[in-house]
Amino acid sequence: MRVTYRGPHDRVFVPEAGQEVEHGHSIEVDDELGARLLEQEGTWREYHRRSPSAHETTEESNTADEAASEEGNA
Amino acid sequence: MAFINRAQFGYKAQASWGTAVTVNKFLDYIAPDGIQTRMGYIEQQGVRAGGRVRGHTRYARYADGAGGDVSFEVQSKGFGGLFMLANGTVTTAGPTDSAYTHTAKIDTLMGASKAFTMQLNRPFQAGDTNQAFTYGSCKIMSYRLENSVPNLLMFTPTIECRDVTTATSLASASYASGTVEPFTFAGASVTIGGTAYCPETFNLQVNNNLSNDTRRLCSSGLRGEFYEAGYREIILELGGGDFNDLSLYNLFTASGPNTLQAVASWTAATLIGTATYPSVTVTVDEAAVWEHTIGTGMDRVSQVVRFHGLFDGTNAPLSIAYVSADTSADPAA
Numbered sequence: 001m002r003v004t005y006r007g008p009h010d011r012v013f014v015p016e017a018g019q020e021v022e023h024g025h026s027i028e029v030d031d032e033l034g035a036r037l038l039e040q041e042g043t044w045r046e047y048h049r050r051s052p053s054a055h056e057t058t059e060e061s062n063t064a065d066e067a068a069s070e071e072g073n074a
Numbered sequence: 075m076a077f078i079n080r081a082q083f084g085y086k087a088q089a090s091w092g093t094a095v096t097v098n099k100f101l102d103y104i105a106p107d108g109i110q111t112r113m114g115y116i117e118q119q120g121v122r123a124g125g126r127v128r129g130h131t132r133y134a135r136y137a138d139g140a141g142g143d144v145s146f147e148v149q150s151k152g153f154g155g156l157f158m159l160a161n162g163t164v165t166t167a168g169p170t171d172s173a174y175t176h177t178a179k180i181d182t183l184m185g186a187s188k189a190f191t192m193q194l195n196r197p198f199q200a201g202d203t204n205q206a207f208t209y210g211s212c213k214i215m216s217y218r219l220e221n222s223v224p225n226l227l228m229f230t231p232t233i234e235c236r237d238v239t240t241a242t243s244l245a246s247a248s249y250a251s252g253t254v255e256p257f258t259f260a261g262a263s264v265t266i267g268g269t270a271y272c273p274e275t276f277n278l279q280v281n282n283n284l285s286n287d288t289r290r291l292c293s294s295g296l297r298g299e300f301y302e303a304g305y306r307e308i309i310l311e312l313g314g315g316d317f318n319d320l321s322l323y324n325l326f327t328a329s330g331p332n333t334l335q336a337v338a339s340w341t342a343a344t345l346i347g348t349a350t351y352p353s354v355t356v357t358v359d360e361a362a363v364w365e366h367t368i369g370t371g372m373d374r375v376s377q378v379v380r381f382h383g384l385f386d387g388t389n390a391p392l393s394i395a396y397v398s399a400d401t402s403a404d405p406a407a
Contacts (some may be wrong), residue, residue, distance in 0.1 A: 005248070007098065008402040009151055013251040019250050023401075036246040040086075040098035042407045043248070 001034030002026045002047035076202045079104055082195040083144065084245050085212075087159065087187040091299040092236065094210035096189040099405065100247040101152050101379065108142030109194060109209065111238050136295045139286075140209050141234040147255050148219075148227040150342045150352035151250035151331075154178070154403025157394045159190055160214045160231055160280070164403045171347030176403035179390040180306055183282055184299065187406040189213050192233065195244055195339075206244035210292040211236035213300045215284050219356065221395075222313075227257035227340050227354065234286050236297050250400070257340035257354055266322070266361070267334035274314025274376075276338055278356060280392065281307040308392050310336055310358050310384025317368055317375040326366035334340035336361040336381055346399050355395040358383040 004026040005012055009020070011022045014037075021027045026047040029037065037044040084097035118132040146153070154176035158164035162181030168174035182188065190208045212235035221227045264271045283304035288297045325332055335357065344351040362383035369376045385391040396403065 006407065007248070008154075008400045008404075009250040009252075010399045010401075011250070011252045012245070012248040016246050036243070037248075040245065041095045041096070043098040059084055074303045 001031045002028050002049070003034050003037050003044045004047045005043065006045055008045040076197045077105070078196050078201050080197040080202075080204060082194070082244065082247050083107070084247060085155075085190050085192045087155070087190045087212065087404075089186050091189055091211050091295070092296070094208060094237075094242070095386045097191055097193045097208075097245045099130075099152065099155055100245075100249050101146055101156075102149070102249070104145040104147070107144045107194060109140055109144060109192075109207075109233065109235075110142050111140045111207075112138035114138040124348065132191070137237060139235050139297060141232070142206075143230050143232050145228055145230040148229050148340075148354060149250075150253070150255045150344075151398055151400050152254075153229065153354075154396045154398060154400055156214075156229065156231065157396055157403035158403055159188065159405050160217045160282075161186070161392065161394065166401075166403055167399075171350040172399060172400070173306075173346040173350040173352075173397050174403075176396045176398065176400070177334055178394045178396070178403070180392055182400070183284060183302055188402075189236075189299065190405060192235065193242070193245060204244045205240065206242055207238060207240055208236035208242040209233075209238050211297075211299070213284055214282065215286075216279070216281040216299075218280075219278040220276065221257075221259055221262055221338075221340065223259045225259055227262075234284075234300065252399075253344045255342040255344060255352065257342055257352075261341040261343070262338065264336070266312075266336050271312065273312035273317060273379075275312070277311040277313070278338075278358075279307075279309045279311075281309075283307065306356060306391075309364075310361060310381040310383060311378065312336075312381075313378045314376050315379065317377045322363055322377065322379050323366050325363040325370075331362065333360040333362045333384060333386075335359055336397060346397070350397065352399070353395070353397040355393075355397075357390075357393045357395070359389045359391050359393075360384040360386050367376045 005021045083103040084100045114230040116134045116138045143190045158180035161178040164178045214231040284300040285303035286300045339355040364382045365376040365380035
């Protein structure tokens with residue numbers, strides 16, 4: 001599961017995942033940890049990857065998603 | 075070692091009294107914390123033949139909430155929410171130079187977002203497994219903000235909670251990362267009436283004067299919302315300043331009311347943007363010298379000055395401005 005950090009800090013470290021994530025960006029975690037993070041409303045949300053359009057690579061699509069997520073926080 | 079890598083403090087403001095929420099804000103804290111569960115006992119007083127010791131079923135127990143102190147080293151990220159819960163309101167300005175200023179001021183401590191859920195991990199010593207203690211409907215009854223040479227700025231709220239459960243799972247923590255710094259005595263400055271003053275110790279004590287005498291014949295004996303039962307007491311003590319003149323002493327001995335603005339600020343070491351450092355600024359708008367003690371030692375003459383923070387009818391009697399990269403200080407977000 002991928003989850004996106006939307007809390008008040010510019011970046012956070014998630015000890016259980018051993019990963020750091022910037023605000024508005026997402027990390028891959030196991031489903032059990034992801035479910036517990038998503039219980040923290042306002043801080044985490046599930047990352048929904050959209051399909052790349054015909055002229056986009058998957059990587060470009062993901063980058064656009066995270067940018068959109070940042071805008072959603074503004 | 076079970077505890078050191080599992081210690082965890084988290085909190086989140088509640089929408090309503092009596093309804094705990096999943097905590098989502100996590101801070102380093104000083105162990106051991108002082109939060110303990112309490113139980114009340116009611117012993118039956120009836121007497122009967124054949125007994126010199128109270129019968130083993132002749133008492134009842136009731137939940138009496140939990141409470142105690144938790145101490146934190148104030149850091150450059152993550153503290154705006156606690157300052158709000160300690161005082162009543164917070165306003166956020168910015169960003170300016172990538173920094174936000176979260177200013178906590180005295181306001182009502184009643185209603186939505188003024189009580190919070192707090193969770194501490196008490197891992198089992200054997201087995202190295204988590205055991206969360208989740209405290210519901212907590213309020214900061216009083217707090218201390220302290221600094222001295224050569225130490226860190228410390229924040230210690232005294233917390234009182236309506237209920238506690240061990241059935242809620244431990245929340246998954248996430249900690250502010252990147253540059254997260256403490257505030258030290260080396261980054262401190264104090265002014266009294268606009269003039270620099272150099273004490274050895276700073277001690278702000280605020281008593282919110284909340285009453286927890288709210289148990290009634292309902293709600294399974296649990297307390298209702300703690301309410302404001304008196305004026306906030308704001309006491310600022312500056313200790314160990316050199317006794318260089320009579321200015322503060324004269325304010326102490328003056329007959330009429332007279333106050334000065336007392337400001338203390340701490341700046342962390344690393345810029346947030348290009349010119350703005352993380353900082354904490356405490357302003358006691360109307361500080362009256364309430365006590366003045368002169369210490370005469372072989373080495374030097376010093377003074378301890380104790381101020382009471384008062385209200386001029388317009389300006390916030392106390393504010394804590396927290397400049398941080400944090401975008402929000404809303405403890406309910």
